[in-house]
Amino acid sequence: MTRTAGQDDEEKSARQRLRERRTAARRQAGRVLSRDGALGTLRDRLTLLHEAAPQVYDLDEQADLYGDGVVAALEERVAALLGTEAAAFFPTGTMAQQVALRCWAGRTGNPTVALHAMSHPEVWERGAFTAVSGLRPVQVTREPRLPTAEEVRGFEEPFGSLMLELPLRDAGHVLPTWEELTEVVEAARERDAVVHFDGARLWETTHHFGRSLSEIAELADSVYVSFYKSLAGFGGAALAGPKTLVDEARTWRHRYGGAVFQQFPTALSALIGLERELPRLPDYVAHAHVVAAALREGFAAAGPAWARVHPEVPHTHEFQVWLPYDADVLAEAATRQAERTGTMLFVGAWAQGGPGLSRTEVTVGAAGLEWTADDVRRATADFVDLVREVVSG
Template sequence: MIQGMSDTEEPESEDERRKRLRQRRMSAHRSAERVLARPGFLGTLRERLALLERAPELYNLDQPSDMYGDGVVEALEERTAGLLGKEAAAFFPTGTMAQQVALRCWAGRTGDPAVALHALAHPEVHERHALSQVSGLRPVRVTGEPRPPTAAEVRGLDEPFGTLMLELPLRDAGFLLPSWEELTEVVEAAREREAVVHFDGARLWESTVHFGRTLAEIADLADSVYVSFYKSLDGYGGAALAGPRELVEEARAWRHRYGGTAFQQFPTALSALAGLERELPRLPSYVRHARVVAAALREGFAEAGLPWARVHPAEPHTHEFQLWLPYDADVLARAAIRTAEETGTMLFPDGWDARGPGIALTEVSVRAAGLEWTADDVREAVAGFTARLTEEMKGANGAN
């Protein structure tokens, strides 16, 4: 019998234990006085509703409410198309639906259901094979390496494809972006193969600093672009597909078939307009400060004498990046939570993902709250975290 348990109690399952740890982590994040980012989706309902307090500055609230995609939804679509330099845009409730529709439309135009994409792209990792199971498309993996695909790989793919999908940035590889030259070469390689190019730009908004180009210049390389309104802009949800007007009109028809033309969507549309107004101009400052934070993390862990710590990429391409440490994921999670509970500072609010025996990674995001942190603040927080990590390690070794 486990110590502390009565003989009538059921032992805690692994799923229950992880759920409990996650709830404790989220509670610690909400209560922490200092964090690098406070994404809106972790807020209370009251805090989320406050996002619309400035709605009168964003749209005429005396206009009729939207019905099946008109009104404020159309205003959001026009604003998005203008920012991306495309002829038109269509609002979708989810990015998964937007991209399936886009790729399905392109397959009809090219006559080829094959979609070339990275093995770590969102449809391959997070959508339960939706491209093939729902849309009748055939994913063709360009590469599985944890980096953006190269022009040589696109040219050398040993089967034809109608569409090349590029995720910018490639989240699961560390929010990586190619250089501008590499991106233009990859697009040209697809053109040489008479394929169209679609950008999975869920986080495209924060790519301008790395590329040194405007959103419209980046989007101009692709035939169509999907963007998210909540991942970086803090909206309630929603996405948009932007491209040629004829494609977008067809996408609206498929949106209806997929059940995505909701009756009223004004709260989500207004929150997206708020994100474009408030968060979009701030993103470059987040990206630049993420580089300060990343450098300070490396310095802090080196000063703490850890065997090794890897910030990936070394200079973040966006305001998000990965941190790898050579410890068990649960030990790292407990150390991060304890640091927040005992000091009021939460350096690592996201979960830790085990990537092998004794090695794990977490994602670090820098937003408005992180702009207040100096490099010294980061190094001090690392010292507090590593002290508790050492204690957790001793406890784990003692238990074994």
């Protein structure tokens, strides 16, 4: 039967109402596994700066102009953490990575960038590598894991750079083992390619690898890190690597429009994140193991017959949950749980992964450390009951 324009409009309106209810429920929920500061009010964000900024930087210093002052201090802090010669602040990670790989293309003489089909530039950046920077991305694999050394060695054409997203977010925030990662890097070196880490969430990986940030970054020729992913900053990113590369990247940053007049709020929020959140990330990862196990147990006890937590043991403090229902059904159940009980087990959006199959991302943050395994199992049982209620109408 052909749908009418009126039916389509009504469906859009219903989804919009659900989004608004879900947003309100998330803000009002007393218990969540993580609380995203970016979704707070302007007052909340300004309060953070007012209270925490004096603890991380001398506020009697002159405000920054075009990257000096507090921005330069942030760059030095990142370079020290990652063990690189230098680092440059960028307003966005998209710009930072384009500049990094453009610089490497000029040095290697090869604009081809080997990457994963599910990597951020391929999925979320509208072909920016090619459209803006003249790069040519080629996909090493589509498997829901990082590329293997064998795939890198056996790839059928030359490439100048290999980009590895650590963790690979869209595959479930997955990581290779340390041995697998070192083998992949060695395979790229054998092909005379440079290695760039898309480390937007690199901060989260130390627990899984059992290595420091500097040991992880040392494997790559350059590394990008984000300040709002994992660290709860206002935005911004950094490109770290050899001083000659970073100096060249600053020139391209200017050409790309990234030489912003003043960036002190973002830089201060990044320093706050490095001070407050970075030391706690291993605790979040460890507790994510507890939460994931309790979710599996809760779904096994309460149904549905098919449910998946992926990875079963999370590699970071973020992971996926897959359930055999449409996304709208699960979003409605999550919203009702928050509205009725003050607990919101799943605060993230649900994405349709196929007919009658949806997934969401779970992040375990400071708020999640208060949850016991029993808390998670009880909340899972309540959520399943609400899913059945929504389905039954």
